[in-house]
Amino acid sequence: MKENKIFTRRQAIATGLTAIGGLLLPGCSKPLPPTYGKILRMADLLTYTSQRALLPDQSLVKEYHYGDITSFPATGTTNPADNKLRSNSSEEYGRLQKDAFAKWHLSIEGQVARPGKYSIADIQKFPSRTQITRHTCEEGWTAIAQWTGLPLGHLLESVGILPSARFVNFYAYDGWKDSIDLFDAFHPQTILAYGMNGRSLAIPHGAPVRLRVETQVGYKSMKYLKRIVVTDEFSEMLTPGFSWYAGI
Template sequence: MKQPNRMLRRAFIKGMASSAGVMLAGCSQTDPPTYGHVLRMGDLLTYKAHRLLLPAQALAREYDYADISSVPAIGTTNPSGHKEHGATYERLLANRFTDWRLPVEGSVTRPRAFSLDELKRLPSRTQITRHTCEEGWSAIAQWTGVPLRSVLESAGIRSTARFVQFYAYDGWVDGIDMLDALHPQTILAYGMNGRELPISHGAPLRARVETQLGYKSTKFLRRIVVTDNFDDHGARGFIQNGWSWYAGI
């Protein structure tokens, strides 16, 4: 009985390797994540498998108001001390973000900078979703904001655009592909649990990417850049420290 089992295992492994080869074939500048060693190849396989097998615009589960739980603030809770952008954030915070602007630039036909009031005047979306953390905890919260799609369309997305890069006041830099950027639940949130977004959770504006793990929902947004090609952000990119670029759930 052992020999057939070995044959089955070999056939399974061979089939998986063959599938991986197909999905990894044709990697180009538009294929995330960074391709070059075994861990990044694993990320690319996960990304391609998700995109191949899962419905493109499937919604993450949404909950009832009674399900809202306490959401711990982790990571950066106030970027005022950041060596590069901390002083700017402190000044904006002192003025209650009235002078804050969000530039949207790159592969767009109408680059512009949005004030918080301008974003709030765009059609909004409120959703109660689970923040799933890679460190093992999860919590449910209500988020209110403007769909990222509306902001990108206001700036005029070029037909060649493939990725959206987020830059934050705490130095975090990250990106998502256009499929997630245009997802109906991907929003730029300025409200949490019926109130203004707290500083500890990313005021004045944070991304909510509900189809990926929590660390993809960048807080303290400073700038958005639309790109035609994948960007791992070099030494400043967190994937250099072992994080997965794609963290689909």
């Protein structure tokens, strides 16, 4: 059986700079966000095209020293197990929480050669990255914390993303869902964080694993991860009123 062709990290990043946006302004080489032309996503255009033009080489955001770490509120966070509406996901999260997430698995599927499920132990077998970065909340406050986790790009390389891949969709136990393009997915500081300030990730901060997208505003760093789907088409997943691309 012929093996599916897969992308290397370099090819995926190159795709992120060209085809992911899917559109170009007439007479201009700047890629456009996939939300271009949608009234509720007008802010995406400025931040997306600006960052892609000014930071083409996946420049790192500023990293701080341990002494710079600040208090870090978990505003707006609700333990999925305490969801009053109760869903299959919230009940499942409650069961996993009682067992200290020993049976938790992160599913990765879609446009990949080797879909699978990963436990905390599986994720921690990969080389980790630790970074001290500033979280900029859409509500106007900032905080600095140390995060430890698996660079998302390493996981994507392991499962083998296919040439048709364009976006990475995330689904959480609290019902939140969102996506990023491959360029941000392969950014060195985009990680699946399981540690915060030298300890295991706490429930209010998204245990057992959360996404950290350090190049964008805080709400893109989704908590309570359940499932990752690599896809070839952009899907309008985010709650109306939030920008799909919120670069900082």
